[in-house]
Amino acid sequence: MGIRFILMVxxxxxxxxxxxxxYLTLEERRALEGEIVRKCLxxxxxxxxFVEHRNYKIVYRRYASLFFLVGVDNEENELAILEFxxxxxxxxxxxxxxxxxxxxxCELDIMFHLEKAHFMxxxxxxxxxxxxxxxxxxxxxxxxxxxxS
Amino acid sequence: xxxxxxxLLRLGCSRFVWAIQGDRLSELxxxxxxxxxxxxxxxxxxxxxxxxxKECAAIRASVGENDQDYRHRNLAKxxxxxxxxxPTHFGQxxxxxxxxSPGFPEKRMGYLGLMLLLDERQEVLIDLxxxxxxxxxxxxxxxxxxxxxxxxxxxxxxxxxxxxFRDPNxxxxxxxxxxxxxxxxPDLAEIFLNPAAALLKEKHHGVLLTGxxxxxxxxxxxxxxxxxxxxxxxxxxxxxxxxxxxxPYAPEYDVSGITDPFLHIRLLRLLHVLGQxxxxxxxxxxxxxxxxxxxxxxxxxxxNAILYECVATIMSIEDNGGLRVLAINILxxxxxxxDNNIRYVALNMLIKAITVDTQAVQRHRATILECVKxxxxxxxxxxxxxxxxxxxESNVKPLTKELIDYLQVSEQxxxxxxxxxxxxxxxxxxPEKIWYIDQMLKVLxxxxxxxxxxxxxxxIVLISNASNLHGYxxxxxxxxxxxxxxxxxxxxxxVWCIGEYxxxxxxxxxxxxxEEPMTVSS
Numbered sequence: 111m112g113i114r115f116i117l118m119v120x121x122x123x124x125x126x127x128x129x130x131x132x133y134l135t136l137e138e139r140r141a142l143e144g145e146i147v148r149k150c151l152x153x154x155x156x157x158x159x160f161v162e163h164r165n166y167k168i169v170y171r172r173y174a175s176l177f178f179l180v181g182v183d184n185e186e187n188e189l190a191i192l193e194f195x196x197x198x199x200x201x202x203x204x205x206x207x208x209x210x211x212x213x214x215x216c217e218l219d220i221m222f223h224l225e226k227a228h229f230m231x232x233x234x235x236x237x238x239x240x241x242x243x244x245x246x247x248x249x250x251x252x253x254x255x256x257x258x259s
Numbered sequence: 260x261x262x263x264x265x266x267l268l269r270l271g272c273s274r275f276v277w278a279i280q281g282d283r284l285s286e287l288x289x290x291x292x293x294x295x296x297x298x299x300x301x302x303x304x305x306x307x308x309x310x311x312x313k314e315c316a317a318i319r320a321s322v323g324e325n326d327q328d329y330r331h332r333n334l335a336k337x338x339x340x341x342x343x344x345x346p347t348h349f350g351q352x353x354x355x356x357x358x359x360s361p362g363f364p365e366k367r368m369g370y371l372g373l374m375l376l377l378d379e380r381q382e383v384l385i386d387l388x389x390x391x392x393x394x395x396x397x398x399x400x401x402x403x404x405x406x407x408x409x410x411x412x413x414x415x416x417x418x419x420x421x422x423x424f425r426d427p428n429x430x431x432x433x434x435x436x437x438x439x440x441x442x443x444x445p446d447l448a449e450i451f452l453n454p455a456a457a458l459l460k461e462k463h464h465g466v467l468l469t470g471x472x473x474x475x476x477x478x479x480x481x482x483x484x485x486x487x488x489x490x491x492x493x494x495x496x497x498x499x500x501x502x503x504x505x506x507p508y509a510p511e512y513d514v515s516g517i518t519d520p521f522l523h524i525r526l527l528r529l530l531h532v533l534g535q536x537x538x539x540x541x542x543x544x545x546x547x548x549x550x551x552x553x554x555x556x557x558x559x560x561x562x563n564a565i566l567y568e569c570v571a572t573i574m575s576i577e578d579n580g581g582l583r584v585l586a587i588n589i590l591x592x593x594x595x596x597x598d599n600n601i602r603y604v605a606l607n608m609l610i611k612a613i614t615v616d617t618q619a620v621q622r623h624r625a626t627i628l629e630c631v632k633x634x635x636x637x638x639x640x641x642x643x644x645x646x647x648x649x650x651x652e653s654n655v656k657p658l659t660k661e662l663i664d665y666l667q668v669s670e671q672x673x674x675x676x677x678x679x680x681x682x683x684x685x686x687x688x689x690p691e692k693i694w695y696i697d698q699m700l701k702v703l704x705x706x707x708x709x710x711x712x713x714x715x716x717x718x719i720v721l722i723s724n725a726s727n728l729h730g731y732x733x734x735x736x737x738x739x740x741x742x743x744x745x746x747x748x749x750x751x752x753x754v755w756c757i758g759e760y761x762x763x764x765x766x767x768x769x770x771x772x773x774e775e776p777m778t779v780s781s
Contacts, residue, residue, distance in 0.1 A: 157635040158599035189564030236435040237403045242465040243521045244511040
């Protein structure tokens, strides 16, 4: 429903974060990731950010060395999802510092703090539906967790 | 691991102990960071597999010994390994043990593992009644993502209670959890109607966002819910949207100068569902829709996203002539926008608008045709679909000419789609048989290999039924084959035709006014 999956992939096609909201086996996931990453990486800057794949759409955007890909149902508002991707990036930026501008540290930040990135995403999307769009509301539980451990 | 060390020490094999302990130590004590670095250093897939195998073995050993201290780290490693595509089911018990631990960091990790590594086929105990609100939040999140129909039935009453919890973050998560519950068990929809309507009166944007989504989804699964919300909530929602649109600057939710565009869009979507097919509800929302359509700034993506949703809503609710014109004008502006994304969504919307107001869309035909030739594959595809829907008896000739002209320069991967559409248009709208034959021959010469069998079979049938055109057809085909002989389908049709009507070809029989004489020797 709504969002089916969120992926962060680098330019070489390696998955750095994967969150699925529908059940797929490991082989299905690998096949899916291979196919759509190829499609998105092959496109250039002037082309639009929407790719149609099977019976749904992929909305993607590139930030430094990372591609953010979101798979959505056909009825979803694509421009809103673009805004959502930007919100994710800004939220991670606020927490990790410099996600957008520095290369390649954003990718490394996410890799070495994968659970934090997941916690953030969980606060923002549940069951494929956007649940919170205020950066401070999203980051409060994570900051609390940092203080507790 | 500690006990093994002691045992071996007692046996006096200290050097032996150091050897294995050293090895085990280095495996078990690798941090997540160490493992990631090791994986990144691998140059081949085989190397990576070896590292992962080693790590999995260490994790398995640690799991087997019920190692409390490393459980957290083991799970983090397992999640990373899972993301790379390796199986990790031996770690599932670890998730459950972590969830059952008392500490918040452990629980957090356990729930994360639960959502990434497990799916709804597992049965899990959830602590929805915990005193710590963050833990309740975690539990709701997990339930919302993976619960099965049985779990949904069992836990629905508790989730419904949580819709009135003191902390807004828990209320918002409970709302989304309820969505999953009613999707899994639609009969439970009625218990959520009242609490959902109550959520619409909240002030917290997160709760509003999820509350509106809950109402929308309730309307989708239950007709009673739709009636209920239509009667009771339409006015309230219109007022809510007005408040959001007119609200002052709110830094936390501001995107490009607009307060909480996501909430705007969700509200518009719910109004869409409520207004569709109901004149009273549609009337109620006319003013606010007009306000959003005219006042929203369209120089940033956030504004355009709202306009897009607004147009979609206007197109689906009951007719109000003025609003529809407004909407199509917005789409017209989008079509000439330089940003590819905007043009793409405009084309998408126009496809839906055609059923509602074909005339208005026809006015933009020229721009749409330009989009068929765009460099972007996604835009081309949409534009072609739209052109196909726009064809009628009066414009079929010029449109077909444009499309066939483009066929000559289009890319390989697009030719298949384009050919299929042209053939379909020609077949449906052809005013005269001679025109039909002309167009089909052009298509066959240009892209014969993309033409499907049924299509050229139909052409042959048409030719054989048009006795006055036999001579014309065979002569045309003969000429075509001389310049485009590599198109196999063309050759096939030509061969059949010449076989049937060969003497007409040689003897120039049955010539039409438009033809010039030709000499063909047998």
